[in-house]
Amino acid sequence: MESRGNEHVDVLIVGAGLSGIGAACHLRRDCPQKSFAILEAREASGGTWDLFRYPGVRSDSDMFTLGYRFRPWQEAKAIADGPAILGYIRATARDHGIEEAIRYRCRAVSAEWSSDDARWTVEVRRGDEPEPEWITCSFLYLNTGYYRYDEGFTPHFEGLERFGGRVVHPQHWPEDLDYAGKRVVVVGSGATAVTLVPAMAEKAGHVTMLQRSPTYIVSMPAHDAIADFLRRRLPAEVAYPIVRWKNVLLAVLMYQASRRSPEVVKRLIRSGVEKALPAGYDVATHFTPAYDPWDQRLCLVPDGDLFKAICRGDVSVVTDRIVTFTERGLLLASRAELEADVVVTATGLNISLMGGMELRLDGEKVDLSKTIGYKGVMFSGLPNLAATIGYTNASWTLKADLAAGYVCRLLNSMDEHGDAIATPRAPAPSEPTRPFMDLTSGYVLRSIDQMPKQGSRRPWRLHQNYPRDLLVLRYGTVDDGEIDFSPAGGRPAELVG
Ligand SMILES: Cc1cc2nc3c(=O)[nH]c(=O)nc-3n(C[C@H](O)[C@H](O)[C@H](O)COP(=O)(O)OP(=O)(O)OC[C@H]3O[C@@H](n4cnc5c(N)ncnc54)[C@H](O)[C@@H]3O)c2cc1C
Numbered sequence: 001m002e003s004r005g006n007e008h009v010d011v012l013i014v015g016a017g018l019s020g021i022g023a024a025c026h027l028r029r030d031c032p033q034k035s036f037a038i039l040e041a042r043e044a045s046g047g048t049w050d051l052f053r054y055p056g057v058r059s060d061s062d063m064f065t066l067g068y069r070f071r072p073w074q075e076a077k078a079i080a081d082g083p084a085i086l087g088y089i090r091a092t093a094r095d096h097g098i099e100e101a102i103r104y105r106c107r108a109v110s111a112e113w114s115s116d117d118a119r120w121t122v123e124v125r126r127g128d129e130p131e132p133e134w135i136t137c138s139f140l141y142l143n144t145g146y147y148r149y150d151e152g153f154t155p156h157f158e159g160l161e162r163f164g165g166r167v168v169h170p171q172h173w174p175e176d177l178d179y180a181g182k183r184v185v186v187v188g189s190g191a192t193a194v195t196l197v198p199a200m201a202e203k204a205g206h207v208t209m210l211q212r213s214p215t216y217i218v219s220m221p222a223h224d225a226i227a228d229f230l231r232r233r234l235p236a237e238v239a240y241p242i243v244r245w246k247n248v249l250l251a252v253l254m255y256q257a258s259r260r261s262p263e264v265v266k267r268l269i270r271s272g273v274e275k276a277l278p279a280g281y282d283v284a285t286h287f288t289p290a291y292d293p294w295d296q297r298l299c300l301v302p303d304g305d306l307f308k309a310i311c312r313g314d315v316s317v318v319t320d321r322i323v324t325f326t327e328r329g330l331l332l333a334s335r336a337e338l339e340a341d342v343v344v345t346a347t348g349l350n351i352s353l354m355g356g357m358e359l360r361l362d363g364e365k366v367d368l369s370k371t372i373g374y375k376g377v378m379f380s381g382l383p384n385l386a387a388t389i390g391y392t393n394a395s396w397t398l399k400a401d402l403a404a405g406y407v408c409r410l411l412n413s414m415d416e417h418g419d420a421i422a423t424p425r426a427p428a429p430s431e432p433t434r435p436f437m438d439l440t441s442g443y444v445l446r447s448i449d450q451m452p453k454q455g456s457r458r459p460w461r462l463h464q465n466y467p468r469d470l471l472v473l474r475y476g477t478v479d480d481g482e483i484d485f486s487p488a489g490g491r492p493a494e495l496v497g
Helices: 018-030 082-095 191-201 225-233 236-260 262-276 305-312 396-417 466-475
Strands: 008-014 036-039 106-114 119-126 133-142 166-168 183-187 206-211 217-220 299-302 315-319 322-325 329-332 337-339 342-345 358-361 385-387 421-424 483-486
Touching (some): 008 018, 008 119, 133 396, 183 191, 183 329, 191 299, 217 262, 236 466, 299 305, 305 315
Parallel strands (some): 008 133, 183 342, 217 299
Antiparallel strands (some): 106 119, 119 133, 322 329, 329 337
């Protein structure tokens, strides 16, 4: 393909959220010789932490692991609210001089790889401009998150148009929504629902969490006592990695215990919930999922805020199915009717990997589902391309940091050896593959067939395990025999499938 780019950068980062800004900081530090730019579709940086504005929006993993490895989290709370996280991301961009590299209102729409030129040509839409712009890059680094920004997921609800109240989705929170003293129903039981419910209960008349099925919910102190102790005595640069590792290991232990002894972990979680709720509360119906812990993401609630709101009588939980919306609220399968002034559909996200971009290799459209993730960072058959896809069982940033460090090592190693192209080879077609994400959550299952696969052995297998990934990504050899390195002009390896 003839190159249409009128501008070239060594590395093009797509997305100026938590990951894209972290990636740029790594590049600036570890590959100072590389030019880069960041394309951001929105008018602001911060991604998730700027988009979501619902009451109480907060992290559901601790900030010592959701924070960047290179920038200690210094605020008081370990479970932080959205604005504090956004402030942290933006301060990082500012302090590392990244802000100037971000091009706002620039959406990357498609990218085509040319083997002859050893570069990607990226089609960019700037705001509402009718004509695209083109930019070429030697390495395309996608930090586009994992869901669609324009539209959250709402299942079809019968009779929705009849409802006389207001229906809102947490992804598009209306600034003017006044729910003080009102009857609110939050539909859902995931991280967003369990965050929203106690936060809205502070002002609402009453909040009902209406769930089809329960989720595992674990209370966690909003303040980390060990972290606070260490931070009072040690410089931030010393205390932060200690606390980070403590939390990494705790999360790994919890996850491994859930996989190996699910019955024990189920009992532990259940007894925590029973202790937090009034005697005789129907924990079996409302807080005992049918699946094992970590088949789906576990929800954390800081200082048991959800349980406290239930104890106060501000919140009730209903486990039932919606038959239809009515004029006054919701009719349920049990024939009960839930009256509501406001219904919040905390029903999830629409997954979108690679920022919804269409990728082509020398004119041929890439079918992502035919690729296999390499070290959870690159993909079989896709030259000079990396994407940040964080952990599902631990903080996203742990993986994002490792991925960024790896990309820098790869780029430096290519420079050292005079290589222009790095393409992960596909494992043999006879080798078994499995889905890229091993969660059974609805949002994953709805899009699993469009996602890449993972392989059955290192480096194609995704372990979702920070210490293991650390060994591979930070300390493993770059040229591990699974990547084709070539000077410009080499053809990419065949896609599998
Ligand atoms: C409500 C909520 C709470 C969460 N809480 C946690 C938590 O506690 N812990 C945790 O580990 N994870 C959490 N997550 C997951 C969270 O998304 C990640 O932690 C992290 O914010 C992801 O950062 P990111 O930069 O990779 O993606 P995002 O934050 O999604 O940012 C991606 C950016 O890329 C831009 N973009 C996308 N496509 C394009 C394109 N084609 N062209 C140009 N720009 C594009 C977007 O506009 C956006 O700015 C949460 C997610 C949600 C929705």
